[in-house]
Amino acid sequence: MAENPMLKFVNVPRDMPEKRDASQRREDFNEIYAEYADAKAKEQASRCSQCGVPYCQSHCPLHNNIPDWLMLTAEGRLQEAYEISQATNTFPEICGRICPQDRLCEGNCVIEQSGHGTVTIGSVEKYITDTAWEEGWVKPIKPSVERPETVGIIGAGPGGLAAADRLRRAGLQVTVYDRYDRSGGLMTYGIPGFKLEKDVVMRRNKQLEDGGVTFVLNCDVGKDITFDEIRAKHDAVLIATGVYKSRDLQGPGSGAAGIVRAIDYLTASNRKSFGDEVPEFESGELNAxxxxxxxxxxxxxxxxxxxxxxxxxAESVKCLYRRDRANMPGSQREVQNAEEEGVEFVWLSAPKGFSGDTVEGVMVQKMRLGAPDATGRQVPELIEGSDYVEDADLVIKALGFEPEDLPKLWGVDGLDVTRWGTIKADFRTHATSLDGVYAAGDIVRGASLVVWAIRDGREAADAILDYVGKAAKVAAE
Structure with missing residues (x-):
């Protein structure tokens, strides 16, 4: 009887791909993890317990068939593993790199709960898809039949691109409008190269373009083209703009020079990585x-x-956060990587104000955690008399993102929004209050993860296919 290639978690320890030394990785923007070798990928995939109720799968927004492609990897059937992986996920090589697996699939792995250390799901997913690209298993988009219906997608982020991929494969004519000069949204300009090297995103953009998706870039809806014009051009429209309005800081001195938005800072850095001319970087304004x-x-x-x-x-880098490490919303893996690289975290601290016309310091208030609020998280409370000044030449506001007021920006009547400013859309079909107009991703759910945007984009695409199909049937009758 052939040996079972799985359930090796009892004898085989968890082993992540080798991580470059912190002193090395501080010097460049390359990804910090090496690639698995084939034998190592098989070994780590073989640790999966193939449990009857796979929590890894149920806690993945895309419900990826993780146990199946882990087993196929362990058996050396990599092409089949890739086929299973991409059946539910438009961009598995991107999710393998940037998903917070410690909060999603890996954090809910059954063998992790039993003390054996989680299966390294994200690293195996990345390995499978990178191999698929190298071996030519990632096929060009070639619809079996071309259809006359057209769809306009506003926003070339993960939600818009996932929808574009699905709609184009079904033969629809797809046009994506985006305000930036490259598609990819935050995957291109928000996420740094050390987490997601840009050629990985550009490769997918090219695949979509080669597959017949039309990109209209440097196009600011509301200025360069109206929403009504886009609606008139297409049989259906998907709004997938994401959320780009930065939450702001109040307090004395908050308008001082040297206090910048995270999105501006990260975009400037990513543009430099592309070799673009970035005046704000050269001047030092967005350079640490x-x-x-x-x-x-x-x-x-x-x-x-x-x-x-x-x-x-930078001479020094400090991160102020008003709660403690255990209550931090960011990935614990990322916190560890940052600490290794020399970042100092100042927990239970909040800004009260800023000194200097050009910022010289942050007035910091120390906090303690009080009683839980309605969400169950402990509420930070001020500790009176604990204020001090943290010296600073550059302050970066990374307080999250909110939706722009799209109905006002675009001059659209009848597009309903929620009290948070997000677009109101049906949670199953993603249909908005306007006929033939759909919305997906962060502009509906608020600032969230790439993997959720991919799920929303795929679901919205399916609903749009249903909508245009019914319209075509009615027209034929």
């Missing part, structure tokens, strides 16, 4: 070199900022 940097916030965007500042050669 030689500066004492303070980042305010505790999410994944804050982690991207502190680790970018280290690589730009």
């Amino acid at each position: 070199e030689g500066k004492r940097v303070v980042v305010i916030g505790g999410g994944d965007t804050a982690m991207d900022c502190v680790r970018t500042a280290i690589r730009q050669g």
